[in-house]
Amino acid sequence: MQVQELLQKNSIANKFIAQLRDVEIQKDRLRFRKNIERLGEILAYELSKELKYNKEHFQTPLGEVDVPQPESDLVICSILRAGLPLHQGLLNYFDDAENSFISAYRHHPDNDEKFEVLVEYMASPSLEGKTLLLADPMLATGTSFANVLEALKPMGTPAKIHLVSVIGSEVGIENLKEIFPPNSKLWIATIDKELDQNGYIVPGLGDAGDLCYGTKKQH
Ligand SMILES: O=P(O)(O)OC[C@H]1O[C@H](OP(=O)(O)OP(=O)(O)O)[C@H](O)[C@@H]1O
Numbered sequence: 247m248q249v250q251e252l253l254q255k256n257s258i259a260n261k262f263i264a265q266l267r268d269v270e271i272q273k274d275r276l277r278f279r280k281n282i283e284r285l286g287e288i289l290a291y292e293l294s295k296e297l298k299y300n301k302e303h304f305q306t307p308l309g310e311v312d313v314p315q316p317e318s319d320l321v322i323c324s325i326l327r328a329g330l331p332l333h334q335g336l337l338n339y340f341d342d343a344e345n346s347f348i349s350a351y352r353h354h355p356d357n358d359e360k361f362e363v364l365v366e367y368m369a370s371p372s373l374e375g376k377t378l379l380l381a382d383p384m385l386a387t388g389t390s391f392a393n394v395l396e397a398l399k400p401m402g403t404p405a406k407i408h409l410v411s412v413i414g415s416e417v418g419i420e421n422l423k424e425i426f427p428p429n430s431k432l433w434i435a436t437i438d439k440e441l442d443q444n445g446y447i448v449p450g451l452g453d454a455g456d457l458c459y460g461t462k463k464q465h
Pocket residue numbers: 325326327328329350351352363382383384385386387388389390391418445453454455456
């Protein structure tokens with residue numbers, strides 16, 4: 247798995263990341279979701295440079311022109327819940343992509359810091375031979391991405407997988423390098439060094455799902 251980190255180069259993306267992280271600004275859920283969506287758009291643009299293109303012919307009112315067009319076999323798969331605004335950002339640019347939705351959530355069976363990641367819901371077209379964009383804004387331990395890859399296996403083997411994320415941890419990314427095929431690529435806005443004892447990214451931004459949609463009751 248290759249890794250491309252957006253914030254290695256300064257851009258307007260820095261502003262969106264800073265607003266996601268800021269403990270006061272992030273209280274505005276609408277802005278929080280919108281900033282994840284905007285980063286989805288930027289990451290879509292960056293990864294679009296590596297898609298395959300075919301020359302297509304167009305008629306303007308004044309003449310004819312060839313413009314290479316991206317291949318059309320994209321499937322965007324988001325990991326619920328926090329993947330939803332990232333999904334929308336990708337879909338804003340890849341508007342003719344197919345779509346998958348899959349759940350992954352941290353279940354704390356003993357109400358302590360130990361957790362397992364459960365996948366319980368999936369709605370997906372066939373992925374056989376297609377280009378899969380797997381979207382989750384947080385890549386902490388990497389377990390959600392790993393379990394989702396496993397759960398998607400019955401849907402067929404994609405020709406190429408692009409993982410799309412906003413904040414990752416170094417250890418989580420190393421874990422995924424062992425699991426995802428070598429031709430996969432992670433497009434991520436920024437990478438932090440540490441995880442705390444609860445598996446949260448430090449400094450990170452907190453709980454992305456809760457910041458997008460509110461807290462959830464454990465069950
Ligand atoms: O890399 P990992 O260690 O698996 O952690 C990252 C996952 O944790 C969060 O999901 P969470 O379980 O909080 O669900 P939510 O999106 O519904 O809040 C986040 O949205 C990622 O899916």
